[in-house]
Amino acid sequence: MGTEYVLPLLRTNILKLPTNMTRNDALLAVGGAAVLCHLIFKKWEPTYIPAVTTLLLVVPLGLSALLVPHYGQLLAPLVALATYHTILLTSITLYRLSPWHPLAQYPGPLPAKLSKWWMVWQERNCKQHLYIKQLHDRYGDVVRIGPNELSIRNVDAVAPLMGTNGLPKGPSLRGQGLEPPITGLIAIRDPAEHARRRRPWTRAFSTAALKEYEPILVKRISQLCEQLASQKGTLDLATWFSWFTYDFMGDMVFGGGSEMLAHGDQDGIWTMFKEGGEGQMMYHHVPWLAHYAKRLPMSPALKKMRGFALGRTAERYKKGASTKDLFYYLSNEDGVEKTPPPAAQVISDGVLATIAASDTTSTTLSNAFWNILRHPHYYKRLQAEVDKFYPVGENAFDTKHHSKMTFLDAVLNETLRMYPVLPSGSQRAPFPGNGDRVVGPYYIPDGTQARIHFWSLQRDPRYFSHPDTFWPERWLIAEGLEPAPAGEKFVHNPNAFIPFSFGPSNCVGKNLAQMEMRMVFCYLLQNLDFELDKSWNPAERENSTEDQFVLLMRSPVQVTVRRRV
Numbered sequence: 001m002g003t004e005y006v007l008p009l010l011r012t013n014i015l016k017l018p019t020n021m022t023r024n025d026a027l028l029a030v031g032g033a034a035v036l037c038h039l040i041f042k043k044w045e046p047t048y049i050p051a052v053t054t055l056l057l058v059v060p061l062g063l064s065a066l067l068v069p070h071y072g073q074l075l076a077p078l079v080a081l082a083t084y085h086t087i088l089l090t091s092i093t094l095y096r097l098s099p100w101h102p103l104a105q106y107p108g109p110l111p112a113k114l115s116k117w118w119m120v121w122q123e124r125n126c127k128q129h130l131y132i133k134q135l136h137d138r139y140g141d142v143v144r145i146g147p148n149e150l151s152i153r154n155v156d157a158v159a160p161l162m163g164t165n166g167l168p169k170g171p172s173l174r175g176q177g178l179e180p181p182i183t184g185l186i187a188i189r190d191p192a193e194h195a196r197r198r199r200p201w202t203r204a205f206s207t208a209a210l211k212e213y214e215p216i217l218v219k220r221i222s223q224l225c226e227q228l229a230s231q232k233g234t235l236d237l238a239t240w241f242s243w244f245t246y247d248f249m250g251d252m253v254f255g256g257g258s259e260m261l262a263h264g265d266q267d268g269i270w271t272m273f274k275e276g277g278e279g280q281m282m283y284h285h286v287p288w289l290a291h292y293a294k295r296l297p298m299s300p301a302l303k304k305m306r307g308f309a310l311g312r313t314a315e316r317y318k319k320g321a322s323t324k325d326l327f328y329y330l331s332n333e334d335g336v337e338k339t340p341p342p343a344a345q346v347i348s349d350g351v352l353a354t355i356a357a358s359d360t361t362s363t364t365l366s367n368a369f370w371n372i373l374r375h376p377h378y379y380k381r382l383q384a385e386v387d388k389f390y391p392v393g394e395n396a397f398d399t400k401h402h403s404k405m406t407f408l409d410a411v412l413n414e415t416l417r418m419y420p421v422l423p424s425g426s427q428r429a430p431f432p433g434n435g436d437r438v439v440g441p442y443y444i445p446d447g448t449q450a451r452i453h454f455w456s457l458q459r460d461p462r463y464f465s466h467p468d469t470f471w472p473e474r475w476l477i478a479e480g481l482e483p484a485p486a487g488e489k490f491v492h493n494p495n496a497f498i499p500f501s502f503g504p505s506n507c508v509g510k511n512l513a514q515m516e517m518r519m520v521f522c523y524l525l526q527n528l529d530f531e532l533d534k535s536w537n538p539a540e541r542e543n544s545t546e547d548q549f550v551l552l553m554r555s556p557v558q559v560t561v562r563r564r565v
């Protein structure tokens with residue numbers, strides 16, 4: 001049916017619109033409807049396609065009947081659409097900049113106050129972590145990085161925002177995952193549901209369960225060591241760590257299935273994961289877009305990545321347990337929960353594990369090696385510590401000395417302080433409809449979000465002396481194991497060090513990641529000598545940091561490797 005039939009029908013039978021309005025009154029009516037539309041979007045944030053179409057198209061087209069006497073059948077719909085959408089945008093703009101906006105008291109750049117698309121634009125080069133730090137340096141501890149979102153760089157807000165009585169997750173992670181049918185643990189917003197879903201993960205990373213993963217680590221670290229030792233000339237350590245963590249993740253999560261250490265990234269899986277990450281950030285910042293994008297042929301890399309992880313997960317689910325892998329716990333093969341979880345939930349958490357367990361650890365390992373190798377005195381000191389606890393003949397996979405290896409921990413901590421794997425942190429928001437919240441010194445109204453910006457917090461001179469310097473000794477000084485440098489005030493605030501996040505939604509895999517990284521260092525340094533490739537400039541890695549929610553470093557770590565024994 002064409003507009004010539006629809007509009008009169010709407011006018012006379014449905015909307016019962018008067019036909020004798022003046023032009024100004026008719027335009028005013030269209031404008032009034034646009035303001036109403038803004039109020040509806042603000043209150044209910046509809047995403048249901050028929051509702052959105054009605055609000056954005058059907059209403060202005062219906063109202064165009066009022067304009068027909070003044071503009072004619074053809075022009076009236078165009079004038080109505082233009083007027084409606086101009087008023088709608090003006091209303092949104094004025095409200096977001098007005099003193100009545102609930103976040104009006106917080107400073108920030110004008111475009112960020114207007115639209116979250118500003119952050120999408122800033123993230124086009126994957127450098128939002130540096131941009132947000134610049135904003136904090138300019139505006140202070142709290143910055144409005146979206147019309148409804150705050151970034152915070154204040155240690156006093158960490159516990160109130162993320163601790164036990166803090167706020168649940170915000171909507172960004174569900175958007176980033178393209179709204180999976182059943183949300184993975186990391187994106188669950190309801191605190192009670194999150195706590196329930198976290199139980200099997202906690203069992204999977206208990207001290208007893210970690211012991212079960214040790215033989216897998218022994219196998220994969222030995223394989224990594226052999227491969228590194230047998231390479232001729234220069235090699236990129238970062239790539240080898242990626243392959244190692246990916247193979248280990250395959251064994252640990254799915255009971256096997258990946259052999260990158262043996263065959264390289266033949267199927268382009270690692271590349272696919274990197275490309276998939278790039279596409280995610282738009283949906284992280286504009287989560288409502290995911291609702292539509294998941295129906296459209298957009299983000300092919302992201303969809304491919306999800307499809308791949310989904311396939312691996314579904315396969316393992318069908319196969320059942322041959323070892324006590326992560327799935328053993330997630331799918332209740334340990335029989336602890338009364339009701340087994342639905343398959344879609346297990347698959348969703350498998351997708352999460354695939355991503356959470358691999359590049360987080362490989363990037364941290366690569367960064368730690370890069371930093372000690374470019375500061376050879378740290379390399380020598382760590383080597384000496386490994387030699388002390390694991391001399392030739394001592395089993396370097398035995399974890400019994402880990403707690404005494406203070407310099408190894410200092411190196412790992414310092415690496416995670418300077419290069420947190422989630423540079424821009426994890427969003428929190430009042431649970432929808434639960435009311436406004438006060439978080440430390442800040443007020444977070446219902447319908448808004450906030451995040452602690454890890455990158456800025458952990459590089460703040462109020463919390464760490466010389467924050468941009470890789471200085472592992474700070475951790476020993478803080479423990480009283482070394483004297484502080486004379487003639488300056490030593491600043492160290494461990495509460496501002498949250499690379500594994502904080503509170504009931506912190507990293508559930510922290511103990512595994514730490515055990516894995518310590519075992520890699522002990523075994524590799526016991527058996528191999530590393531040296532930076534002299535033709536490679538290690539400073540180039542510093543500029544290659546990318547924030548794709550997870551930290552990514554584009555630059556390699558070029559080294560030569562020799563057997564020690």
Ligand code: HEM
Pocket residue numbers: 185186187198201352353356357358360361364416421422426499500501502504505506507508509510512513
């Ligand atoms: C150096 C290594 C790692 C670091 C720095 C790290 C850091 C983080 C951070 C910052 C979060 C966000 C928590 C939040 O939303 O507040 C997180 C969540 C998570 N991580 Fe890790 N992670 C690492 C390794 C791992 C490993 C090996 C696994 C194993 C599967 C893992 C599994 C998870 C899971 C399941 C979550 C979601 C937790 C929840 O929402 O309750 N992570 N991690």
